[in-house]
Amino acid sequence: MITDVLVLFIYYFILLIVSVISLAGDVTISGSISAAIAAVKPYYMSLDMIFPMVTLLAIFAIQIVFEGAYIGYRLLKWAYTKIPGIT
Amino acid sequence: MKPKQLWQREKRGLFIILLSLAITAIILAIFPSKAAAAIAEPVFTTGENIATQVQPLGTTTISGNLVYRWQVLTNIEGCIVTNSPPKRYQYAQWYGTSWIYSGGGGFGPCETGGFFALAGQTIGVTISNTNEGYFCLFWGTGGVTLNEPLHKKRVCVYQSASLTYEPYTEIPLVYPPLPVIDPKTGVANFETRFTNIDATGASTSIALDIDYYLNTDEYGTTNRPDMIQASFIKQGGLFTSDEQVHLQRKLILPLVTGNNATLMPVAHDFDDGTYTTYVNFWNITTNGVTFPATNIVFEFEIDGGVIVSETIISIENGLTAADEITYQECSLTNLSGCFVNALIYLFVPSDGSLDQFLSLWEQVRTKPPFGYITGVIDQLEAVDTNATAAFTFGDVPFQNEIFSPLKTLFATGLWFVYAIYFLIRVQKIRL
Secondary structure (H helix, E strand, O other), X not given: OHHHHHHHHHHHHHHHHHHHHHOOOOOOOOOHHHHHHHHHHXXXXXXXXXXXXXXXXXXXXXXXXXXXXXXXHHHHHHHHHOOOOOO | OOHHHHHXXXXXXXXXXXXHHXXXXXXXXXXXXXXXXXXXXXOOOOOOOOOOOEEEEEEEEEOOEEEEEEEEOOOEEEEEEEOOXXXXXXXXXXXXXXXXXXXXXXXXXXXXXXXXXXXXXXXXXXXXXXOOEEEEEEEOOOOOOOOOXXXXXXXXXXXXXXXXXXXXXXXXXXOOOOOEEXXXXXXXXXXXOEEEEXXXXXXXXXXXXXXXOOOXXXXXXXXXXXXXXXEEXXXXXOOOHHHHHHHOOOEEOOOOOOOOEEEEEOOOOOOOXXXXXXEEEXXXXXXXXXXXXXXXXXXXXXXXXXXXXXXXXXXXXXXXXXXXXXXXXOEOOEHHHHHHXXXXXXXXXXXXXXXXXXXXXXXXXXXXXXXXXXXXXXXXXXXXXXXXXXXXXXXXXXXXXXXXXXXXXXXXXXXXXXXXXXXXXXXXXXX
């Protein structure tokens, strides 16, 4: 019951934000992205025979998550300092 | 440098690293398991509408053939089969402008390379026979190169003997899974369908020795290619053309009556190399009951025509009993049950309160800024997984011996360079 109430508060808070976002139109992504990837994939597979493409992708993923976390932290910190009384 | 100084200098980097790990853990823990499982693959119960993402539009006639049509609301890929007696597969070809052509009976679409990838389009399948049954559009996340079982997600329409279209909302197709019965003990075994797999023999006569349980309803069913199949992928993609023909088709495996172990003769001429084997026990309906799909991923290496190593990569049985927190009896002789019940009542959130967050995600997944990410992910998942290399080195002698160490060397170098870069980057972080 207690957890349910807490969850409900969080739900309605997020719902408020979601309701605003929902007013925006749907994003349209061009289908050419998958066509482009599909066109590149044979060359990727050829390269993968001698070069560890999976390792390269893993490094990219780690770096993106890391930088995303850093940006997220900076944003949170910026929002935190906007609270009155906090410098 | 003193430990305290080191801590002062590196604490911000450590903090960001921990934050990164936490975000990764949250993404991995919540997004794929809870959200993806509940949204992309709803939990089915008897009689429940399973067409949550594909809207059947009814039938039309194209070139004299009756065609079922669907409006695909989200990205899908996979193949089309029918799932009712007589077992008749409809296989999909690449979608052109408005519909998918279906082939004759007796062929699985995934055996013939008939994968498709669609998003936001209307598709159809030609119904060229008059048999009553369910016609299903199946989709998964990939083809034979991925270790997820095919035909995992599906939407079906029911075709009556008179070829009339029935609303999809009335389809009682998928039933809750039943426990698999251990034939040795007669005890229900919720944990596993597959228990073990071995590769035996030499390159010209490889056999898979697979141990698995059958339910009593499955006894007596033999020669059911729709129940269990295996496929093989040679790692590195350096096939000879002859191997490619053999390895990229699915092998039809027999079922053994009332037994829990069988030897599956594969009998193809395997060259030296490492092979990944995918054995799928698909959802099948026996005596009106559908059993859950399971799969096993297995690797074996052939060197000099002999199997030199074998490893079980994963066994996904789809049968694990959920660890549910349940209320206990509250009585004078079981006071602990009363406390447990009180704790559950106070602190365990209901499924409904958590599931409502999933609907929130559905509302924003196509809206900016989330839509840019989900859209790109959908596009990436739509890429044909069966692409072949643009160029190969042909049959160069010792190519595996040359390229494998080279790849390892490159990978090691990449990680080393990245580690140095990462350390420099962490030091430049401002908190």
